[in-house]
Amino acid sequence: MLAIIGGSGLTTLSNLDVSHREVVRTPFGEPSGALVFGQICGRPAVFLPRHGYGHSIPPHMVNYRANLWALHHHQVRGIISVASVGSIRADLNPGDIVVPDQIIDYTWGRKSTFFDGVGSPVTHVDFTDPYDAPLSQRIVEAAAALGIEIKQGAVYAATQGPRLETAAEINRLERDGADIVGMTGMPEAVLARELGLPYAAISVVANHGAGRGSSSHGIRFESLEHVLQEAMGRVRSIIERVVGCEAACPPMGMSV
Ligand code: HPA
Numbered sequence: 001m002l003a004i005i006g007g008s009g010l011t012t013l014s015n016l017d018v019s020h021r022e023v024v025r026t027p028f029g030e031p032s033g034a035l036v037f038g039q040i041c042g043r044p045a046v047f048l049p050r051h052g053y054g055h056s057i058p059p060h061m062v063n064y065r066a067n068l069w070a071l072h073h074h075q076v077r078g079i080i081s082v083a084s085v086g087s088i089r090a091d092l093n094p095g096d097i098v099v100p101d102q103i104i105d106y107t108w109g110r111k112s113t114f115f116d117g118v119g120s121p122v123t124h125v126d127f128t129d130p131y132d133a134p135l136s137q138r139i140v141e142a143a144a145a146l147g148i149e150i151k152q153g154a155v156y157a158a159t160q161g162p163r164l165e166t167a168a169e170i171n172r173l174e175r176d177g178a179d180i181v182g183m184t185g186m187p188e189a190v191l192a193r194e195l196g197l198p199y200a201a202i203s204v205v206a207n208h209g210a211g212r213g214s215s216s217h218g219i220r221f222e223s224l225e226h227v228l229q230e231a232m233g234r235v236r237s238i239i240e241r242v243v244g245c246e247a248a249c250p251p252m253g254m255s256v
Pocket residue numbers: 084085086087159164165181182183206207208209210
């Protein structure tokens with residue numbers, strides 16, 4: 001069973017035919033919400049909205065450990081993380097879908113390991129390649145099969161938020177080699193790695209980074225909402241295909 005963690009713009013998975021919901025208690029506290037189990041074209045899948053059902057949990061307050069532990073507890077085979085990002089690289093525009101292959105972590109103060117309990121062994125996981133290559137490839141192939149354009153290979157800068165960056169910070173991220181910027185990629189990716197869960201990301205460009213493109217006069221998310229919603233429609237189709245649907249799913253009567 002694949003898990004999908006949805007972010008801003010993907011707070012529900014309307015093509016998931018819901019069978020049940022489960023509130024999972026974890027040694028690390030409460031996940032962002034109940035896990036929603038169901039089927040996409042007859043294949044099992046589970047969905048978790050990263051920011052909670054009312055979109056009320058900001059990026060730095062997400063209980064990433066509880067979220068990942070809960071999915072691991074239900075023996076998911078892999079995780080597709082969907083999140084909106086700002087673009088840094090000039091050829092990435094609002095509405096573009098990106099499958100990143102590297103991360104630079106600028107977050108701080110987040111609980112970013114499972115290995116810090118009393119008596120827990122000091123553990124240094126390998127994180128050379130933070131995203132699972134086979135799962136990322138499945139996403140890319142699914143998009144290609146559907147004729148959906150995807151940009152493959154990008155460096156994701158994980159910033160602390162919840163504020164957006166300054167123009168100078170975006171320039172610095174670019175000098176560091178980052179192509180896109182978001183607030184939730186870490187520690188989600190490393191916690192999945194610590195649990196041995198294949199983890200891949202679909203990043204949807206919502207806006208140009210601060211000081212870039214039309215956002216040189218400030219970023220207003222509301223004006224980009226329709227772009228994000230349209231792009232998330234394409235992301236849903238890609239997810240269907242990755243989960244295993246060969247043809248388009250019939251419309252579902254239920255949504256989560
Ligand atoms: N910066 C950080 N995170 C984001 C952005 C951004 O510009 N857009 C969407 N998530």
